[in-house]
Amino acid sequence: xxxxxxxxIAGRAxxxxxxxxxxxxxxxxxxxxxxxxxxxxxxxxKAMVEQSYAAMGSNLxxxxxxxxxxxxxxxxxxxxxxxxxxxxxAIQREVPAxxxxxxxxxxxAQVITxxxxxxxxxxxxxxxxxxxRSWPTASGNTFGQSDIDGATKVVVxxxxxxxxxxxxSADPVGQxxxxxxxxxxxxxxxxxKGQSPSGQDYxxxxxxxxxxxxxxxxxxxKKFLQGTxxxxxxxxxxxxxxxxxxxxxxxxxxxxxxGTDDDFSIRNLAELASAQQEGTKTxxxxxxxxxxxxxxxxGVGIMNIMLVSVTERTRExxxxxxxxxxxxxxxxxxxxxxxxxSSAGGIVGIASGLGxxxxxxxxxxxxxxxxxxxxxxxxxxxxxVGIGFGLYPARKASRLDPIExxxxx
Amino acid sequence: xxxxxxxxxxxxxxxxxxxxxxHALRGVTLTVNRxxxxxxxxxxxxxxxxxxxxxxxxxxxxxGEFRLDGKPVSRLGSDGLARIRNQTLGFVxxxxxxxxxxxxxxxxxxxxxxxxxxxxxxxxxAREALGRVGLADRVHHHPNQMSGGxxxxxxxxxxxxxxxxxxxxxxxxxxxxxxxSIEVMTLFQDLWSAGITILLVTHEPDVAGFAGRVISMKDGxxxxxxxxQPEDAxxxxxRAVAQRExxxxxxxxxxxxxxxxxxxxxxx
Numbered sequence: 001x002x003x004x005x006x007x008x009i010a011g012r013a014x015x016x017x018x019x020x021x022x023x024x025x026x027x028x029x030x031x032x033x034x035x036x037x038x039x040x041x042x043x044x045x046k047a048m049v050e051q052s053y054a055a056m057g058s059n060l061x062x063x064x065x066x067x068x069x070x071x072x073x074x075x076x077x078x079x080x081x082x083x084x085x086x087x088x089x090a091i092q093r094e095v096p097a098x099x100x101x102x103x104x105x106x107x108x109a110q111v112i113t114x115x116x117x118x119x120x121x122x123x124x125x126x127x128x129x130x131x132x133r134s135w136p137t138a139s140g141n142t143f144g145q146s147d148i149d150g151a152t153k154v155v156v157x158x159x160x161x162x163x164x165x166x167x168x169s170a171d172p173v174g175q176x177x178x179x180x181x182x183x184x185x186x187x188x189x190x191x192x193k194g195q196s197p198s199g200q201d202y203x204x205x206x207x208x209x210x211x212x213x214x215x216x217x218x219x220x221x222k223k224f225l226q227g228t229x230x231x232x233x234x235x236x237x238x239x240x241x242x243x244x245x246x247x248x249x250x251x252x253x254x255x256x257x258x259g260t261d262d263d264f265s266i267r268n269l270a271e272l273a274s275a276q277q278e279g280t281k282t283x284x285x286x287x288x289x290x291x292x293x294x295x296x297x298x299g300v301g302i303m304n305i306m307l308v309s310v311t312e313r314t315r316e317x318x319x320x321x322x323x324x325x326x327x328x329x330x331x332x333x334x335x336x337x338x339x340x341x342s343s344a345g346g347i348v349g350i351a352s353g354l355g356x357x358x359x360x361x362x363x364x365x366x367x368x369x370x371x372x373x374x375x376x377x378x379x380x381x382x383x384x385v386g387i388g389f390g391l392y393p394a395r396k397a398s399r400l401d402p403i404e405x406x407x408x409x
Numbered sequence: 410x411x412x413x414x415x416x417x418x419x420x421x422x423x424x425x426x427x428x429x430x431x432h433a434l435r436g437v438t439l440t441v442n443r444x445x446x447x448x449x450x451x452x453x454x455x456x457x458x459x460x461x462x463x464x465x466x467x468x469x470x471x472x473g474e475f476r477l478d479g480k481p482v483s484r485l486g487s488d489g490l491a492r493i494r495n496q497t498l499g500f501v502x503x504x505x506x507x508x509x510x511x512x513x514x515x516x517x518x519x520x521x522x523x524x525x526x527x528x529x530x531x532x533x534x535a536r537e538a539l540g541r542v543g544l545a546d547r548v549h550h551h552p553n554q555m556s557g558g559x560x561x562x563x564x565x566x567x568x569x570x571x572x573x574x575x576x577x578x579x580x581x582x583x584x585x586x587x588x589x590s591i592e593v594m595t596l597f598q599d600l601w602s603a604g605i606t607i608l609l610v611t612h613e614p615d616v617a618g619f620a621g622r623v624i625s626m627k628d629g630x631x632x633x634x635x636x637x638q639p640e641d642a643x644x645x646x647x648r649a650v651a652q653r654e655x656x657x658x659x660x661x662x663x664x665x666x667x668x669x670x671x672x673x674x675x676x677x
Contacts, residue, residue: 005522016510319506322467323520323567324495326488402467406506 006329010337013309021341024305028345028385029352031295032378036353037360038291039374042284044357044366049280052196053273059099059239060132060270063091063229063246066263081224082263087253088229094249097242099234102129105213105227111161111206112178118164121205122179124213124227130156130190132232140173140188143209151211155184158203159192182216184208239270292381298345299385306338306393317397318405331398338390339383346382350375411442413479414574414606415464420473422459422629433459435629436473441575441608446601446639448617449610451626458579460626461610465498465577466490478574495523499568503580505560507552507567513539514548517567524571538566542596558589565596569605576600578609582616588649594619595642619645 014021065082085103092101105124110117123129130142143154155177166172172186193202208217218226233242243266250264310317317330354370361368422434433456441447451457462468463475466482467490475483478497482490494500499520507516517535526534539548542562552560561581568576578597582590598619601607609620617623618640625633 002525012511315506316508319502319508320519320523321491322465322494322500322506324491324523324571326491326523328488329523403462406467406502 006332006336007340009333010340013313013333013337014340017309020305024301025341025345025348027298027301028295028342028382029298029349031291031298031385032346032349032382033353033356034291034294035288035378035381036350036370036374037356038287039284040353040357040368040370041360041366042280042287043369043371044361044364046277046280046284047367047369049273049276052194053269053276059233059236059242060268061098061231061233061239061243061246062267062269063231063250064265064267065225065228066265081226082254083225083229083250084223085225086223087250088225090249090253091229091231091246095231095242095245097233097238097245098231100128100132101229101231102126102132103210103225103227104129104230105210105218105225107213107218109179109217111165113165113175116165118161120158120161122213122217123205123207124210124217125207126210129207129230132230135193136191137188138191139171140186142188142190142207147209148211151209151215153182153184153212153216154187154209155179156188156190156207157186158190158205158207160201160203161206162189179206179208180217233270236270239268243268295381295385299342299389302338302341302386303389303393305341306334306390307396309337310334310393310397313397314400314405314408317400318402318408321400321402322406327398330400331394334394334397335387335390338394339386342382342386342390343379346379349382350378353378411444413440414443414477415439415441415608416474416476417463418474420460420463420470420475422456422463422468423471432629434463434470437629437631439624439631439634441606443574443606444601444604445622446597446607446620447609447622447624448620449608449624449626450612450614450617452612454628455626456629457610457626459629461577461579461608464575464608465500466493491523495520496571497574499571499573499576501561501564501568501576501578501581503583505552505557505564505584507560507563509552512549512551513544513555513563513566516552516563517570519567520571534570535566538570539563541569542566556589557585558592561585561589561593562596565593565600569600573605575606575608578607580611581609582611582613587615588646588653590616591642591646591649595646598639598642 063083088101088103091098102125107122108119109122110119111122126148127142127144130136137156138159140156142156143152146152147154157172162170162172165177166175171189173188175186176183177186178184190203190207195201231242231246233239246266247262251262254263256263320330320333321327357370358368360366417437417439420434420437421432424431424433435456437456437460449457449460459468463470464477466477466485469490470483473483474481477493482493485493507513508519514532514535517538518531521531521534536545536548539545542565544559544562544566547555547559547563550559552563555563561584565576565581568578581597582593585593594616597607597609601621607620609616611617618637619642620637621639622636623633624631
């Protein structure tokens with residue numbers, strides 16, 4: 001008997017019990033659909049995390065000054081200024097793995113226009129800061145080296161601040177605002193960046209030259225840098241190397257003997273990102289495993305129905321054997337039936353899984369990500385389920401004694 | 410004597426039912442020649458079903474030799490037996506054993522499917538076989554749309570379609586009324602006169618009367634084996650039809666006699 005005939009016979013046998021065949025396939029449809037949808041959701045969540053870390057800036061290192069202890073109370077990192085402006089310059093000049101370095105001096109202040117005011121974070125920094133955080137402007141320009149040198153009163157605004165002070169669609173470039181009663185000219189508006197992984201709004205802040213910050217907003221310590229240094233490595237792989245090199249350089253510059261603790265600390269944001277990605281990956285695996293269990297249950301459903309079918313069709317099996325069917329013919333006939341059920345269920349399952357994933361992605365505003373290999377795995381798995389769970393009933397059918405089978409009532 | 414097609418020599422069959430050994434056949438020696446129409450008779454427990462299963466290559470003898478068309482089949486494996494069943498034998502069962510919700514044509518094609526006959530030739534041969542049993546106009550009917558006699562004729566067409574050496578019929582009239590039984594026997598006699606070898610199992614002497622040879626079984630042995638002058642099924646059918654029509658005519662006239670007063674009442 002040819003393969004095509006076997007498939008036709010199987011198809012006809014399944015069509016005789018349409019509802020039953022559909023319900024049996026439904027187990028596989030749900031299983032495969034769940035796997036596809038769950039993996040797509042997990043991948044979408046992972047992509048979201050990646051996106052938010054990319055928004056923070058890639059390959060970032062944050063260098064903070066050391067701690068201080070007064071009266072037994074330990075201050076946090078940065079409470080004791082140990083980093084100097086010369087350290088910043090040295091990192092820029094002497095660490096090859098570092099691409100950009102920028103200071104980050106931060107305070108909160110009221111930003112005031114003629115009609116509105118808004119309390120937000122004010123960051124004093126240099127022009128490299130925007131390159132370091134890969135943060136383009138939506139309108140106008142960021143400040144340049146001349147603004148640093150001249151300590152000019154210019155400000156670059158985040159979108160949220162613009163929304164609050166000037167309205168959502170306004171372009172405030174060229175307008176004047178006051179920060180701590182000092183007039184600043186708006187020179188640029190940054191593109192919207194969104195939220196950090198912890199929910200902080202990146203766009204709620206304004207940026208002014210570091211020199212202006214020190215002279216006009218918050219008096220500095222001249223030599224020491226009262227804030228943090230942000231540095232970006234040349235590539236994701238180079239972050240660890242950059243961290244080592246910066247540590248070595250700063251220890252040398254601060255004259256720290258071997259065996260003593262660092263008087264600064266470096267945070268590697270890339271490590272943080274990969275930890276969080278690891279978390280979503282675990283979640284995806286968990287969801288997919290639960291879905292896979294339902295696929296297994298679908299397989300048990302197939303086995304159950306095939307066993308019923310073998311019993312019901314005992315006489316038919318006996319007759320087929322009497323007119324010349326070999327045991328192998330009977331085996332393949334029932335196996336192909338199980339396989340047809342499971343692969344038809346698999347195909348419909350893929351379609352419905354993709355549909356669900358699409359709906360959810362649209363609902364949560366996630367990117368729809370479907371890895372082709374997941375579809376291949378789902379199809380393969382449902383075929384394996386069909387063969388695996390169809391084999392026992394098919395073997396049972398092929399082992400029937402034709403005499404007994406013909407006599408079966 | 411013609412060419413031997415079925416040869417049994419000292420065939421025994423022992424079943425184990427728990428600890429008890431059941432001797433279903435106790436040494437059967439039998440030869441059936443090409444073109445014979447033999448009826449195997451016997452009460453239940455006589456071993457005729459076991460004999461039929463062995464002749465049908467559905468079962469193997471415990472000892473003894475069984476040659477079918479000159480070839481020893483006692484020692485074939487299950488695939489080899491399946492091949493013999495497919496190519497050398499044709500089965501007709503008491504309960505027809507047609508596939509439901511499957512057309513007559515497809516039912517008849519079934520053995521050819523397992524013989525790897527291409528589709529076009531399958532259709533052609535199945536149509537021919539259905540024509541031979543007088544069902545050329547029922548090709549696309551399903552079994553549940555046919556009478557018992559028609560269903561059995563589809564089953565006979567299915568047995569014929571592979572041009573088997575022997576047709577084995579196991580109580581083929583057991584589920585049919587007497588007139589339909591005789592109808593089916595006319596068909597068997599037609600096939601016989603066309604030269605086909607037929608082995609028929611029955612416990613009804615009337616049915617055995619249409620065969621050319623009667624083999625009586627008892628307690629696992631052949632008790633009687635004799636040739637006979639077969640009754641002509643066509644004549645028997647004509648007689649049965651005439652009798653039925655007479656009875657019907659009588660019933661009708663009686664019925665009319667009863668109805669007559671009512672007819673008058675309703676007319677007035």
